[in-house]
Amino acid sequence: MKLHEYKAKEIFSNYGIPVPSGILVKDPNELKEFKFPAVLKSQVLVGGRGKAGGIKFADNLDEAKEKIDELLKMEIKGLPVKLVLVEAKAEILKELYVGFVVDRTAKRNVLIMSSEGGVNIEEVAQRSPDKVVKFQIDPSEGLPTHKITNLAKKIGLKGKEMVSVVGVVNRLNKVFSDYDAELAEINPLAVTPEGLLGVDAKLLVDDNSLYRHKDLAKEFAKSEEFTDIEKRAKDAGLSYVELEGDIGVIGCGAGLVMASLDTLKLYGGAAANFLDVGGGATKENMRSALELVVQKEGVKSIFINIFGGITRCDEIAKGIVDFAPKTPISVRMMGTNEEEGKQILRDNGYSVSETIEESAKEAIELARGG
Amino acid sequence: MAIIIDENTKAIVQGITGGQGRFHTKAMKDYGTNIVAGVTPGKGGNSVEDIPVYDSISEVPNDINASIIFVPAPFAKDAALEAIDFGLNPVVIITERIPIHDSIQIMKKAESKGIDVIGPNTPGIISPEKSKMGVMPSHVFSQGSVGLISRSGTLTYEIANNLSRAGLGQSTTVGLGGDPVVGLSFVDVLKKFDKDDQTKAVVLVGEIGGNAEETAAKFIKDSFSKPVVAYIAGRTAPPGKRMGHAGAIVSGGMGTADSKIAALGEGGVDVAELPSDVVRLLKEKM
Structure with a gap:
C-alpha cells in the first residue's frame, strides 16, 4: 500500500523524525495564513510528480492560492490531484539519502545511505558507487546503532551531524519495522541551518500485513491507487488490474492470465484487463468476474482461459451460461471436468477452443467485429 | 532419483x-x-x-x-x-x-x-510416482527426466501437461512461490538438478518482478551444463501493478520480462514466446 507523502510525514514525525511544518488543503481557501516562502506539493500516489509540474512555489498568500487552484485542476499520470501539501520552504545546505528496502534476492531488509540525496538513488549508485552504502540487516540481530555510525562515516559524515543522521536512521528503522514496510525512505534528508529535515518521505506498506494495521487497511480499500472496477474486484475477492486494450481477459492463476495477455499481444491484440478468478473458482466467482470485465468501457470481446486443476471446467461453464454476456466471448478450457464444461457451453451456443493460441486469435477477431 | x-x-x-x-x-x-x-x-x-x-x-x-x-x-x-x-x-x-x-x-x-x-504461496513440489507435497492436480504430471521450476501455479500445470502429453515426464517439479520473498530460488533448485542423475534437462518458468531469473541466467551461463528452456510471463504487464502474485510487479524499471528474457538468452537458454512452444524447444535441445 502506497501512502501519500503527507501521511508518511505524519507517521515519521510521530516517531521523532523532523519534517517541515505544513498544512494539507483540498481547496485554495483553506489556506488562511502561512509563513512564506512555501512549497506546494500535489499529493498523488505516482512517482515523477516534480517533472510533471506537480510541485510549485509561492512567496505570498495570493500566489499560493492561485497555484494551489492550478494544482487541484491537474491530473498527474491519469490521477486527479485532490490534495495539496503546503510546506515552509527550507534553506537547504546539503541533501542526503536514507532509506530501508526489502532485498528479495538476499531475503533481507537493507539500509541504504548516501551523501547525495534529492535524486534517484539507483542512479547515484550506478554513477558514483562510492557515495552510496548498503547494509543487509540480519533479522536475528536487528540494526545496532554502531553499525549505522560506521555507515554514516563511510559516506563522509562526522561530528554532531553524523550523530543526528544516525538518530534519524534509527527512528526510520523503527517505522520500517512497526509498519511492515517494503520501503521507508527520506529523500532528501536535508541539512539546514536549523538541523536535519525530512523534505520528502515515502512509505510503502506490505499489503499482506494490513491485517496488523487495521487503520491503514480501511484507507487501502478506497485508495486512489486503484480504479473503481479494481476496488469492486477487491471486494469480490478477485485479482483485477485495469489495462489499456479492448479485449477482456479472465483466467485462473496469475501466471496463466499473464501468459494470456502476452499471447494476445503476440497476435496483435491488446488486453483490457487482467483478471485472475483464482484456484477452485465457483460458478458465482465466474459470474462476478464477467460482471466486472464488461463494466469497463470499450471491451469488445472476452478471452476466457481456464486450465482446470482445482478449478472445475463445468463450474466455469455454468458461470458463463448463467451470466450470458452480451459481449462476444472466446473460451479455452482444459483439465478437470473439461468435457462436461465444453458440453454445457456447446449446448448454449458457445464455441470452445482447445489451445490458448486458437482462443486468443478468436478473441482478437471478435474484437475486430469478425 | x-x-x-x-x-x-x-x-x-x-x-x-x-x-x-x-x-x-x-x-x-x-x-x-x-x-x-x-x-x-x-x-x-x-x-x-x-x-x-x-x-x-x-x-x-x-x-x-x-x-x-x-x-x-x-x-x-x-x-x-x-x-x-x-x-x-x-x-x-x-x-x-x-x-x-x-x-x-x-x-x-x-x-x-x-x-x-x-514457498510461501507455492503450489508445492512433486516427484511423480514418488511423492507429492502440494496442491497441484496430480494427473498432469508424469515421471521422466525433465526438471521443472516455476514461480507460478496454473501456468506450471499447463506446461507440465504439455510436457507429459509429449512424452516428456518430469523428475521433480518445484513451485518456488509467487511472493516477493520465498525460500528456494531458481539457482538453489538448479544446483540440485545438476547433481540429480534422473534430470537431463530443465524448464524454468518465470514471471515479472525481482531478479531471480537474471541471477539464474548468470548461474546457468557460468556453471550449469544441462539444457534449459524457459518461459517468462508478463511481457505486457504495466509497471507498478501487482499482477495477481504479490511478487509479480515491475517497480522502478526493475523486474521486467524483457530484462529476464535478455539475461536468459545470454545464458544460452532458449526462451519460448508461448507456453506451448516449451515442448518444441526442449525437444530440439535434448
Missing part, C-alpha cells in the same frame, strides 16, 4: 484440520505421499483421513522428515519456525499473503539450519 522429496519422505501436515488442509491431505495421501501425522494446536487427539492430529510437532511419536503448511497467514510464521526448529526438511509453505517481514525471519532461520523452504 528426484530432488528434495521421494518415496522416503515422511511428511506432517500443519494446519491439517482446515478446509484446504483436509482436502489436500486426502489428495496427497491418494497420490501415495507418506503423510504420517497432522498438527493443529488445540485439535490434538482428533484424526483427519485416519491420520492422527497432534497439538505440536514435538508430540508426534513417529519418524518424520518433512512438513507442508496450510496454516492461515497470521499464524504461518510460527508454524514454519516450529517445523524448522524441529529440523524438518523441506518445509513447504502453501499459505499465501504472509507478510514479507515474517517471511524474512522464516528464511533466516531456515538458512542457519540448512533447511529448504519452498
Whole structure:
C-alpha cells in the first residue's frame, strides 16, 4: 500500500523524525495564513510528480492560492490531484539519502545511505558507487546503532551531524519495522541551518500485513491507487488490474492470465484487463468476474482461459451460461471436468477452443467485429 | 532419483484440520505421499483421513522428515519456525499473503539450519510416482527426466501437461512461490538438478518482478551444463501493478520480462514466446 507523502510525514514525525511544518488543503481557501516562502506539493500516489509540474512555489498568500487552484485542476499520470501539501520552504545546505528496502534476492531488509540525496538513488549508485552504502540487516540481530555510525562515516559524515543522521536512521528503522514496510525512505534528508529535515518521505506498506494495521487497511480499500472496477474486484475477492486494450481477459492463476495477455499481444491484440478468478473458482466467482470485465468501457470481446486443476471446467461453464454476456466471448478450457464444461457451453451456443493460441486469435477477431 | 522429496519422505501436515488442509491431505495421501501425522494446536487427539492430529510437532511419536503448511497467514510464521526448529526438511509453505517481514525471519532461520523452504504461496513440489507435497492436480504430471521450476501455479500445470502429453515426464517439479520473498530460488533448485542423475534437462518458468531469473541466467551461463528452456510471463504487464502474485510487479524499471528474457538468452537458454512452444524447444535441445 502506497501512502501519500503527507501521511508518511505524519507517521515519521510521530516517531521523532523532523519534517517541515505544513498544512494539507483540498481547496485554495483553506489556506488562511502561512509563513512564506512555501512549497506546494500535489499529493498523488505516482512517482515523477516534480517533472510533471506537480510541485510549485509561492512567496505570498495570493500566489499560493492561485497555484494551489492550478494544482487541484491537474491530473498527474491519469490521477486527479485532490490534495495539496503546503510546506515552509527550507534553506537547504546539503541533501542526503536514507532509506530501508526489502532485498528479495538476499531475503533481507537493507539500509541504504548516501551523501547525495534529492535524486534517484539507483542512479547515484550506478554513477558514483562510492557515495552510496548498503547494509543487509540480519533479522536475528536487528540494526545496532554502531553499525549505522560506521555507515554514516563511510559516506563522509562526522561530528554532531553524523550523530543526528544516525538518530534519524534509527527512528526510520523503527517505522520500517512497526509498519511492515517494503520501503521507508527520506529523500532528501536535508541539512539546514536549523538541523536535519525530512523534505520528502515515502512509505510503502506490505499489503499482506494490513491485517496488523487495521487503520491503514480501511484507507487501502478506497485508495486512489486503484480504479473503481479494481476496488469492486477487491471486494469480490478477485485479482483485477485495469489495462489499456479492448479485449477482456479472465483466467485462473496469475501466471496463466499473464501468459494470456502476452499471447494476445503476440497476435496483435491488446488486453483490457487482467483478471485472475483464482484456484477452485465457483460458478458465482465466474459470474462476478464477467460482471466486472464488461463494466469497463470499450471491451469488445472476452478471452476466457481456464486450465482446470482445482478449478472445475463445468463450474466455469455454468458461470458463463448463467451470466450470458452480451459481449462476444472466446473460451479455452482444459483439465478437470473439461468435457462436461465444453458440453454445457456447446449446448448454449458457445464455441470452445482447445489451445490458448486458437482462443486468443478468436478473441482478437471478435474484437475486430469478425 | 528426484530432488528434495521421494518415496522416503515422511511428511506432517500443519494446519491439517482446515478446509484446504483436509482436502489436500486426502489428495496427497491418494497420490501415495507418506503423510504420517497432522498438527493443529488445540485439535490434538482428533484424526483427519485416519491420520492422527497432534497439538505440536514435538508430540508426534513417529519418524518424520518433512512438513507442508496450510496454516492461515497470521499464524504461518510460527508454524514454519516450529517445523524448522524441529529440523524438518523441506518445509513447504502453501499459505499465501504472509507478510514479507515474517517471511524474512522464516528464511533466516531456515538458512542457519540448512533447511529448504519452498514457498510461501507455492503450489508445492512433486516427484511423480514418488511423492507429492502440494496442491497441484496430480494427473498432469508424469515421471521422466525433465526438471521443472516455476514461480507460478496454473501456468506450471499447463506446461507440465504439455510436457507429459509429449512424452516428456518430469523428475521433480518445484513451485518456488509467487511472493516477493520465498525460500528456494531458481539457482538453489538448479544446483540440485545438476547433481540429480534422473534430470537431463530443465524448464524454468518465470514471471515479472525481482531478479531471480537474471541471477539464474548468470548461474546457468557460468556453471550449469544441462539444457534449459524457459518461459517468462508478463511481457505486457504495466509497471507498478501487482499482477495477481504479490511478487509479480515491475517497480522502478526493475523486474521486467524483457530484462529476464535478455539475461536468459545470454545464458544460452532458449526462451519460448508461448507456453506451448516449451515442448518444441526442449525437444530440439535434448
